Amino acid sequence: MNDKTWELLPFWFPKSQNNQIWAVIFISLTILSIDWWNWNSNNRLAEWIPWWVIYLIVIQFALAYSVWKFSKEWMKDE
Amino acid sequence: MSDLLIIGIILAIYLTISIGIGLYGRSKEDSAEDYFVASRKINPWILFCTLAATNFSAFFFLGFAGASYRGGWSFYSIMAMGTSLVGLSILLLGIPIHKLGKEKGYVTPPELIAGETNSKKLGWLYGGVLVVFTLPYLATQPMGAGILLETLSGGEIPYFTGALLLTCVMIIYLVLGGMKSSVMTDVFQGILMFSILIIFVIGFFIHEDIGGFSEAGQSLWDNKPEKFIREESKLGPNDFTWKLLLSYTILWPITVPMFPQLFSRFYIAKDDKAIRTAAWLYPTVVPILFLFPVIIGVYGNIIDFDPTLVDQKSESDNILPLILTEYAPLWAGAIVCIGAIAAFMSTADSQILAMSSIITKDGLPAITEVKKENEKQIGRILIIILAIIGLLLAYNPPDTIFDIVSQAFTGLAVLFPTTVAILYWDRVRANSCIVSIIVGEILVGWSYWSAKTGNTIPEWFTQGFHFSTPVILITILTLWISTEIEERLSNNSSS
Numbered sequence: 001m002n003d004k005t006w007e008l009l010p011f012w013f014p015k016s017q018n019n020q021i022w023a024v025i026f027i028s029l030t031i032l033s034i035d036w037w038n039w040n041s042n043n044r045l046a047e048w049i050p051w052w053v054i055y056l057i058v059i060q061f062a063l064a065y066s067v068w069k070f071s072k073e074w075m076k077d078e
Numbered sequence: 079m080s081d082l083l084i085i086g087i088i089l090a091i092y093l094t095i096s097i098g099i100g101l102y103g104r105s106k107e108d109s110a111e112d113y114f115v116a117s118r119k120i121n122p123w124i125l126f127c128t129l130a131a132t133n134f135s136a137f138f139f140l141g142f143a144g145a146s147y148r149g150g151w152s153f154y155s156i157m158a159m160g161t162s163l164v165g166l167s168i169l170l171l172g173i174p175i176h177k178l179g180k181e182k183g184y185v186t187p188p189e190l191i192a193g194e195t196n197s198k199k200l201g202w203l204y205g206g207v208l209v210v211f212t213l214p215y216l217a218t219q220p221m222g223a224g225i226l227l228e229t230l231s232g233g234e235i236p237y238f239t240g241a242l243l244l245t246c247v248m249i250i251y252l253v254l255g256g257m258k259s260s261v262m263t264d265v266f267q268g269i270l271m272f273s274i275l276i277i278f279v280i281g282f283f284i285h286e287d288i289g290g291f292s293e294a295g296q297s298l299w300d301n302k303p304e305k306f307i308r309e310e311s312k313l314g315p316n317d318f319t320w321k322l323l324l325s326y327t328i329l330w331p332i333t334v335p336m337f338p339q340l341f342s343r344f345y346i347a348k349d350d351k352a353i354r355t356a357a358w359l360y361p362t363v364v365p366i367l368f369l370f371p372v373i374i375g376v377y378g379n380i381i382d383f384d385p386t387l388v389d390q391k392s393e394s395d396n397i398l399p400l401i402l403t404e405y406a407p408l409w410a411g412a413i414v415c416i417g418a419i420a421a422f423m424s425t426a427d428s429q430i431l432a433m434s435s436i437i438t439k440d441g442l443p444a445i446t447e448v449k450k451e452n453e454k455q456i457g458r459i460l461i462i463i464l465a466i467i468g469l470l471l472a473y474n475p476p477d478t479i480f481d482i483v484s485q486a487f488t489g490l491a492v493l494f495p496t497t498v499a500i501l502y503w504d505r506v507r508a509n510s511c512i513v514s515i516i517v518g519e520i521l522v523g524w525s526y527w528s529a530k531t532g533n534t535i536p537e538w539f540t541q542g543f544h545f546s547t548p549v550i551l552i553t554i555l556t557l558w559i560s561t562e563i564e565e566r567l568s569n570n571s572s573s
Contacts, residue, residue, distance in 0.1 A: 026166060030327060033159040036320050039308050048295025050151050050306050053369075060162040060365035067165045068358035075173050075350070 022070050029066065033059045081408055082234045085227070088412040089419075092270075093247045096263050096423065100251025103262030110453035113256035114185050114435040120261060120346045122355035128261045128346075128428075129168070129356050130363065131268030132339050133161075135215075135425035139271070139371060139418040140222050144395035146375025150305030152318050154372045158365060160330030165360035167331045172344040172353040174501045179345040186432075187341040188440040194500050197508030198444070203515055204493060205440045208338045209433050211489035215337075216433075216464070217471035219426035220245055222395075224472065226415050229399035230408075241472050244419060245465050248427045252465075253458045257346060260427045267420035274417030275370045278406075282377070285405050297380045305376055325544030329491060332550060336490040336497065338436060339428035374398055426468065434460040488525065488546040492518030495554045499561075506557075507564050514557035521549045 014023045035055060043051040111117065120128070146153040175190065184190040187208060192201025220241035227240030251259045288294050298305055308318060334340055347353050378397040381404060398418065402411035438457045442448050448456065496511040525545050528535055535545050 026163075030159070030163065033155075033327060034320050034324055039320070042303065042307050044295060044299070044306060046295070047292040047299065052308070053151055053154055056155055056158055057365040057369075060159060060361055063159075063162050064165065064358055064361035064365075067169060067361055070166075071169050071354040071357050074169055074354075 018073070022066075025066055026063075029059060029063050082231060084408050085231055085235070085412045085415075088409065088416060089227075089243075092416045092419070093243075096266065096420075097247060097251050099266050100255045100259035100263050103259045104251075104255030110438075110450065110457065111183070111185060112258075113454045113457060114431070114439075115179075115342065115345045116257040116261060118180060118346055119348050120343075120352065121348050122352040124261060124265060125343065125347050125352045126356040126359045127268045128264040129340065129343055129360070131264040131271070131421075131424035132343065132428040133164070133334060133337070133425070134268075134271070134367070134421055135219060135222075137218060138368075139275075139421045140225060140395045140398055141218075142368070142371035143375035143378070143398045146372040147378045147397040148375075149318065150302075150307075150376055150379075151372065152308045153375070154368060155308065155323055156318075156326045157330070157372075158368045160327040161334070161368065162361035162364045163327065163331035164334045164364075165357045165362075167335045168344075168353060168360060169357035171335045171497065171501065172347070172357065173350050175341065175344040176347050176350055176353055178501075185342075185345065186436045186439045187338055188436060191496070191500060191511075192440070195506065195508040195511065197512075200496075200508045200511050201440055202444055203512055204496070205436045207489065207493055207515060207519060208336075208436060209441075211486045212338055212429055212433055213464075213467060213471060215486040216426055216429045216468040219422040219429075220469050220472040222422045223419055225396060226399050226418050229396050230402060230411055230415050232403070238473060241469055244423060245426075245469050248423055248430070249462055249465050252427050252431055252461050256454075256457070257342075257431060260431050261346070263427065264424045267424040271417040271420040271424075272367060274414055275367075278402075278414045278417070279370045279373050281410070282374070282401065282405060287405065288377075288380070294377055294380055298377060302379050305379055319542060321542040322544055325547045328550070329487060329544065329546045332494045333487040333491040336493045337429075338432035339425070342432045342435065343428075371398070374401060426465075430461050430464045430468070433464050434458075488549060489519065489522045491546055491550055492522065492553050494550065495557045499557055505561055505565065507561055510557050510560040510564055513560045514553045517556045518549055518553035521552065525549075 014020045033056060035052060038052050038055065041050070041052055045051055045054055109117075142153065142157065145156075149156075178184060178190055178194070182190075182193060184193060186205070188201040188205035191204045192198050223244040224237035224239075224241035227235040227243075228237045251263060255262075282288060283291050283294060335344075344353065347356075375397055378401055381401065399411075399415065402414055406414065434457045437460050438448065438453050442456065492515055496514055499506040499511065525535060539545075539548055541548070
């Protein structure tokens, strides 16, 4: 797409292909954090903490890792 | 030794250290820029500490525990992922804001907004919204301190006396030191609050009456299994659904960088590396730190408290101090309270300083001439006035900390589309931003009016999501469409 086409895109739309991939990663992690398939689960780790909380912690660490990788390239050359 | 004296001694030691650090950290330079943005020299780890301590407030310490007491583990999912996503917001907004601030000398959020759009009107509107919606959030900090000290002392320190005491100490180090003092005390208070919170949770579970993690878990499962499970109908219709969860997950990363106290911290970073580091550290620590106040609230359910705790929502914000009075010796309880008070103060001082800088640099120049050499002095006077306003708002709070904060958050979230557009969209126009903000705030006013008159927001508007979700979508669409219209109108008139 040329510069004119980019200008017409809404302001929240990621411009480069790399940033579009990052957008997909972050949106996927957000959707995965809703874990709708796991609602009503009553499984617990060592009796006191639900497994779905552990799952959420893992998702958040995946997010932290993604932000770390993303932070190395975002607006680096500007 | 009397209970009051023990609490008084521990509190006095903490407050003296806070004032001491505030005085030690204060700037030797005499410029308004140094007073309000610490000469833009804050390094990565200090920046992360001050961002975290500023954001984790009375809401984090008491509001989380109270809401988890009522709703169980479900509350962790409402808060955790959304707050972790704040790290991404720090990166996406923090870097351009920092760069523009350094390049053009911006000190406050409205300065950047007005400067980048050449519209003072937009700057005033933006600053007005920031101040109006930060004031109720500010009031929750002395509220928290008052609740805590009153409960711990068995009523010997009245609610308002506790709130007043903390406000006075904050005024002292803010007036003397400005941003550098605020940052230095944030680091001390942040480390203190998290260390104490972690020790308290471990201490609670190894207490002989609780018997360890597994025993506590089994006891809670036997008596209140619903506290472990996310069921859509558990708390009543629409109280906990996937739509509500998604709404909050989106709301936090949109709102948090719009807090003036957070926005201003993007200016103080030494370089963009500091912001990059803070961005990934944020989601690294949030998943674990958020567990602690939630655990306190959830496991407060295994203790037989006064049943009014369940009936009266605002009373359940007391759960942490109530557990303390039940299970900890007074001196240990007082130390935990110090951790919580550190959370209140580290947020409130930053809020007051940010609002003071906005009024000094953006508000007052609109109505009178403000000389550069007087800015620092005016900022100091405003700090005292704003602290008193926060205290007065906390005098007779009508809602729970969570309810107050949710309302304030939506009001600030309305500014997010405008901020993103100004940072990333070349076509943005000031009038479109003004229309978008006004439309958003009218909707927030409608929500407030509905809540006050006992009416509910109609289902056709929310579609089951939290009220903030359609409001944010409408402000984005308004900004986008009004830009298109404005552009076409100006093209037509020029041709």
